[in-house]
Amino acid sequence: xxxxxxxxxxxxxxxxxxxxxxxxxxxxxxxxxxxxxxxxxxxxxxxxxxxxxxxxxxxxxxxxxxxxxxxxxxxxxxxxxxxxxxxxxxxxxxxxxxxxxxxxxxxxxxxxxxxxxxxxxxxxxxxxxxxxxxxxxxxxxxxxxxxxxxxxxxxxxxxxxxxxxxxxxxxxxxxxxxxxxxxxxxxxxxxxxxxxxxxxxxxxxxxxxxxxxxxxxxxxxxxxxxxxxxxxxxxxxxxxxxxxxxxxxxxxxxxxxxxxxxxxxxxxxxxxxxxxxxxxxxxxxxxxxxxxxxxxxxxxxxxxxxxxxxxxxxxxxxxxxxxxxxxxxxxxxxxxxxxxxxxxxxxxxxxxxxxxxxxxxxxxxxxxxxxxxxxxxxxxxxxxxxxxxx
Numbered sequence: 001x002x003x004x005x006x007x008x009x010x011x012x013x014x015x016x017x018x019x020x021x022x023x024x025x026x027x028x029x030x031x032x033x034x035x036x037x038x039x040x041x042x043x044x045x046x047x048x049x050x051x052x053x054x055x056x057x058x059x060x061x062x063x064x065x066x067x068x069x070x071x072x073x074x075x076x077x078x079x080x081x082x083x084x085x086x087x088x089x090x091x092x093x094x095x096x097x098x099x100x101x102x103x104x105x106x107x108x109x110x111x112x113x114x115x116x117x118x119x120x121x122x123x124x125x126x127x128x129x130x131x132x133x134x135x136x137x138x139x140x141x142x143x144x145x146x147x148x149x150x151x152x153x154x155x156x157x158x159x160x161x162x163x164x165x166x167x168x169x170x171x172x173x174x175x176x177x178x179x180x181x182x183x184x185x186x187x188x189x190x191x192x193x194x195x196x197x198x199x200x201x202x203x204x205x206x207x208x209x210x211x212x213x214x215x216x217x218x219x220x221x222x223x224x225x226x227x228x229x230x231x232x233x234x235x236x237x238x239x240x241x242x243x244x245x246x247x248x249x250x251x252x253x254x255x256x257x258x259x260x261x262x263x264x265x266x267x268x269x270x271x272x273x274x275x276x277x278x279x280x281x282x283x284x285x286x287x288x289x290x291x292x293x294x295x296x297x298x299x300x301x302x303x304x305x306x307x308x309x310x311x312x313x314x315x316x317x318x319x320x321x322x323x324x325x326x327x328x329x330x331x332x333x334x335x336x337x338x339x340x341x342x343x344x345x346x347x348x349x350x351x352x353x354x355x356x357x358x359x360x361x362x363x364x365x366x367x368x369x370x371x372x373x374x375x376x377x378x379x380x381x382x383x384x385x386x387x388x389x390x
Contacts, residue, residue, distance in 0.1 A: 053193065054086050057387070058371030059380040060197055061085035062333050063092070063105065067375035070153040070164055071112070072103040073171035074182065081186060081194065085377035087234070090179045091198035095211040100145040101176035101220070105156060106130075107202060110137035113151040114169060121147070131205060131266040141209055148173050160337050160352050176217070180224045183232070195232040199257070203242040204267045214242055218249035227251060236297055239267040240280070240289070247292045255295035255330060256280070258302060277302070281318055286325050295328040295370075303331050303367050310343035312363060319368040332373035334361060334380060358383050362390075 064076025065083055072092065080088045091103040107130065109115055115124075115138045124143070127136040140148065153171050155164040174182075179196065186194045203213045217235070221227040227250040236255040237243050243254045259265075261278040268275055279285050281302060289296060298318060305313045322329050336357045338346040345356040357376070361383030364372060374380040 054195065054371075055384070056370055057365055057384055058086045058330065059084070059377050059384060060330060060371055060373045061088045061377045062373040062375050063089055065375070065377055066156075067161070067336060067379075068164065069167055070155045070171065071105060072174065073153045074174055074178075075167060075171045077174075077179075077182065078186075080377050081190065083378040084381045086371070087195040087197050089199070089373060090174075090183070090196040091176050092201045093176055093198055093213060093217060094140045094201050095206055095213060095216065096140055096143055096145045096148060098144045099211065099216065101213070101216050102140060102145070102148060103174045103176065103179060104140060104201075107140045107205075108135050108137040109140060109148075109151070109173075112153060112156050113138075113173065114154055115151050118151065131202060132269065141206070141211060145175065160339065162352060177220055180220060180226065184224070187232075193232050195234070197234045197236060200235070200237040200239070200242045200246070202266070203237060203239050203245075204270050214245045214249060218246065221250055221252065229253070234295070239265050240293075241267045241271075243293050253295065254293040255297050255328075256289050256293050257297040257332075259299055261302060281321070283321050283324075286322055286327060290325040290327050293327070295330060296322055297330045297332055297373070300331045300334070300364060300372075303329070303364060303369060304342075306342060312342045312344065315367045323368070328370040329368075330371045330373060331364070331369055334364070334372050334374040334376070336376045336379055358386065362387055 061080030061083070063071035064073065065079035065085070066076055069076040069079055077088050077090050092105050093101045094104050094107045095101055105112055115121055121138065124138050125136070126139070126142070127134060128139060129135070149172055151173060152169040153173060154168040155161055158165050176198065179198075183194050183196055198217070200213045200217060206213050218227065221231070221233060226233050229251040231252055234253045234255060235243070235246055235250070236257050238257040238259060240256050243256055246252070247254060258277050258280060261281070262276055264276050275285070280289065281298065286296075302316060302318055304315045307313045319329055334357065335341070336354045337351065338348065338353055338355045339351055341355040341357060341360050345360045347353065347355045357379050361372070361380060365383070365387045372380065
């Protein structure tokens with residue numbers, strides 16, 4: 001093993017030890033205990049600095065408070081903090097034509113902005129192949145930052161959240177640099193450290209365009225002094241090689257996102273790696289991930305698979321298997337609306353009506369997960385309170 005490999009291994013071990021002491025020492029121990037003992041441990045898990053200051057299970061505001069405001073806007077991010085989120089997922093990071101990182105769910109922005117109503121950009125509408133899928137719309141890499149700043153955000157799923165459309169047009173697209181400044185401002189304003197959880201989005205796609213995402217992320221983190229293992233920034237990606245690349249650039253905690261068991265990360269598709277997510281969540285796959293990352297972000301269905309009727313089945317061994325190799329688990333995504341809940345927790349048939357999300361939270365918390373991404377941080381916090389005191 002060369003000196004660079006030794007350095008990376010040491011750096012990864014240090015990060016993992018820090019994250020493990022916070023999450024597994026608190027969360028793993030907490031969630032391995034029954035009843036009152038677990039509740040007592042959970043209530044005291046927030047003592048200490050760095051990651052130890054995060055309660056367990058950690059409530060992560062998914063794209064802010066996207067159950068109530070258009071996602072990836074400062075309106076959504078601020079509301080997530082107001083509601084009490086422990087971490088804000090401030091940034092699905094995609095680059096602009098001139099190399100800036102902006103926060104959008106996807107590079108295609110027709111579904112999350114008012115770009116279609118701007119006649120000056122009508123000629124930018126095009127069809128591209130994005131991770132193997134033909135996609136038509138407007139793409140961030142075809143716009144300069146100045147052009148994107150003329151657009152305003154809109155609700156992505158109006159059929160489920162018609163109330164959010166009230167806020168269409170109110171907020172612009174944030175840049176990652178603005179988010180880093182906002183994080184510091186909010187930390188000062190609120191007297192409490194604000195945590196963020198950015199994601200590198202489609203990094204292989206953008207690297208082929210000459211717009212490497214990881215280097216841009218690392219440069220900004222270094223600029224603002226947030227590239228340390230103790231920095232309040234956790235990085236994530238659906239592409240394992242993106243986390244491996246960032247592992248060499250910064251010391252931040254890293255998490256590998258995992259989709260359905262039969263899917264393949266796009267970087268694996270491009271490189272010819274035949275493995276699927278099912279291989280990555282095997283004991284051998286998890287050991288490999290633990291060599292460069294400190295956590296995983298699996299879809300909730302990998303934690304508790306659903307039956308054919310959409311109800312919850314028997315929990316998998318993923319939580320125990322991940323904890324055995326020192327990985328934390330922050331699965332995604334809990335939402336209040338009926339269509340997103342397991343069948344037994346739905347109420348009625350309205351697509352925008354709330355079901356029994358408290359019951360669903362309880363079922364997932366009982367598996368021992370260390371936290372969860374949710375569009376409704378307030379619901380998640382109440383569910384956690386019920387769980388630790390139950």
